[in-house]
Amino acid sequence: MSKLGSLLAPKDVFCPVAAGTTMRTYQLFSPGVYRLARRDVAFYSIMIAAAGSFGSIVVRTGTRRMLWAQPSSFTGSFVLDCFSEEGLIVEAHMEAQPFLTISWREPDDRLV
């Protein structure tokens, strides 16, 4: 894979479910492209605790449909609880460390 391709290829993250619920959460603390889920999920919320350097944050579905985007990152929290088909991908395009916490719901507690 080319260098550009390796940068844009999502890193798979496997996150366990919270006990008694179907909610999952992941803190992203370095730039890159992350695939948090690989099936139909509900993208619940994103919290930007530290925006890092100037850069963009994009949340996409597994089919690359854009769900949410920040063209220039800033701190804040956004609650959406919207459907995300075939997965959930988060792109943090910035040079310094961002601190993002993303929460989502999956249909059951399986680690897929």
Place this chain on the structure above:
Amino acid sequence: MAKPRKQPVSDAVNNTNMTIPLVKPQVVSLFSRTGREQDNIHHITVPEPRMGAKSFFIEKKGIYVLEIGPCVLRSLSCTYVGTGTFMVRDGVPSEAGHFDADRLDPFSDEYMLANGRRVYVMSPQAIGFWGLDAGLHHGLTIVASGGDGPVMVTVCWLKIKAKPKVELITDE
């Protein structure tokens, strides 16, 4: 062709009726209803989700018909300040981009049940998460108009399957 006369903003502010600036698209009103945006109506069909709400990411100015029929507007997530007006309307526009509610007095009883009444306006757009859970009877239409630059708003809503019974209760 005569250049349309621009209405002073002060006149629009003092006009409690607000009918004239909204009906005539040539008039530069508080809501920036220009002819250009009215030619730009997008009918968006989002399939029924398996879980969670429907969502659509708006990144260009225009009129977006997101839902026809009763629905609940969950939230708006605005991530870019930009310029211009971002408006949520309870209804569906005509082919020309007009709404029935624009011909009515916004303080009248008929206005509350009319197609296209305004429920939320950001002018200019304000960054932030705006949670509403607003019930809409006729449909959900977003009107993003005026100014330059993009719009970056994620709209989340839920379709209501059962037709709610709505009746206007008056003092009479």
